[in-house]
Amino acid sequence: MIQLENVQKAFGNNRVLRGMTLEIKSGTSMVIIGGSGTGKSVALKCILGLIQPDSGKILVDGKDASTGDRDAFLAKFGMLFQGGALFDSLPVWQNVAFRLLRGSLKRPQAEAREIAIEKLRRVGLKAEVADLFPAELSGGMQKRVGLARAIAADPEIIFFDEPTTGLDPIMAGVINELIREIVVEMGATAMTITHDMTSVRAIADNIAMLHDGVIQWTGPVSKMDDSGDPYLDQFINGRAEGPIEAVR
Numbered sequence: 374m375i376q377l378e379n380v381q382k383a384f385g386n387n388r389v390l391r392g393m394t395l396e397i398k399s400g401t402s403m404v405i406i407g408g409s410g411t412g413k414s415v416a417l418k419c420i421l422g423l424i425q426p427d428s429g430k431i432l433v434d435g436k437d438a439s440t441g442d443r444d445a446f447l448a449k450f451g452m453l454f455q456g457g458a459l460f461d462s463l464p465v466w467q468n469v470a471f472r473l474l475r476g477s478l479k480r481p482q483a484e485a486r487e488i489a490i491e492k493l494r495r496v497g498l499k500a501e502v503a504d505l506f507p508a509e510l511s512g513g514m515q516k517r518v519g520l521a522r523a524i525a526a527d528p529e530i531i532f533f534d535e536p537t538t539g540l541d542p543i544m545a546g547v548i549n550e551l552i553r554e555i556v557v558e559m560g561a562t563a564m565t566i567t568h569d570m571t572s573v574r575a576i577a578d579n580i581a582m583l584h585d586g587v588i589q590w591t592g593p594v595s596k597m598d599d600s601g602d603p604y605l606d607q608f609i610n611g612r613a614e615g616p617i618e619a620v621r
Contacts, residue, residue: 374399374530374562375420380429381586382415389415390426391586397579399434402556402563404573404594406608407583408617413566416583417532420564421450433530444477451528451561453552455535457515459507459522466503469493469521478526492521496551513544520548524555531556533565537572549575570609573597582608584617 375397382390389412397403405413418424420431422438431438433449459468469489473480480488490500496517507515516536523531536552537545549572556563556576565576573580574594581591582605590602597609607615 374434375564376430376432377416377420378430378432380416380419380426380431382412382419382424382426389586390419390429392429393583393587395581395588395591397562397564399562400560401578402553402565402576404565404567404577404580405583406567406570406573406580408608409568411583412586413583414534417534417564417566421532422446448478448526449529451523451526451531453516453519453523453531453533453536455538457507457512457519459515459518461507464504464506465493465510465518466490468507468518469503469525471522472526488525489521492525493518495524495555496521497547512539513541513547516540516544516548517551520551520555524559527559528561530562530564531559533563533567533576535567535569536565536576537567537569542571545569545571546575552576573609584608 377393377395380390380393393416407413415424419426420438466486466489467474469492470485472478473485473488474482490503493502498514498517510518533552537548540548553576567573577594579592580594580597582589582602584604589604590600592600597605600606603616607617613619
C-alpha cells in the first residue's frame, strides 16, 4: 500500500532522511521506532505530501503520491495526532465529523452527526459525549475522540502519531487494544510512530527501526527481540551503551 524508495530530505545542512526505503503491505500494521529527531514525523509528512522530499519516490496504492487529485488522495487517510489536536470551539461530534461536514466527503449534517455518534460508540464513548466540548473531557477521552475522528470516513490508511503519549499505563493499554481491534476490523493499512515499546508489541505486525535517516532494520514484531541488529537491540532495551549515541 505504501512504498518509499530511497527518500531523502534535508533542511539546510540538516540531512534528516538519507535514503529511506520501506514497504508497508496492504492491511498490515507497521510501527516505526527510533529516537527523537531521526525523521519519523518527516517521513509521515512526506507520504502525505505536506513536505516534498528532495529525491526518491513515494508510492501509495501503486501511484505516485506527488501527482493526481489531492482531495482524492487525502481521502484515503485517517490520522490520530499526538496531542489530540481537537478543535476547542467545536463540540465533540463536530470534531469527529470534521471531514464529513466539508470538502469532497461532505454529508448532510444529520447524517454526519449520526456517523460521529456511531464512531464514538465504537471507541467506547456514550452518545451523551457528542455535545460536550473537548475541555470537558479527560485526556483518555480526548484521545478516544481523536481515534473516532481518524476512522470517521472509513479510510484505507490510518496514521497514528505517538498514540499513547500522556496517558497512564491502563488507558494506554485501552487505546492500544482499540487501535488493534479497529485496524483489523476495517482491514486498514496502519502506520504508527511511537517510542512506547508496549504499544509496539500490542499494535505491530511489522516494525522498522529508523536511525540516521535510513531504515536500520525491518521485520516482523515476533523477530524483534532476537534480530541481531545492535541498533534495534539497544533501542528496545533502553541501553545507554551501544551504536546509538545518547545526548548527554
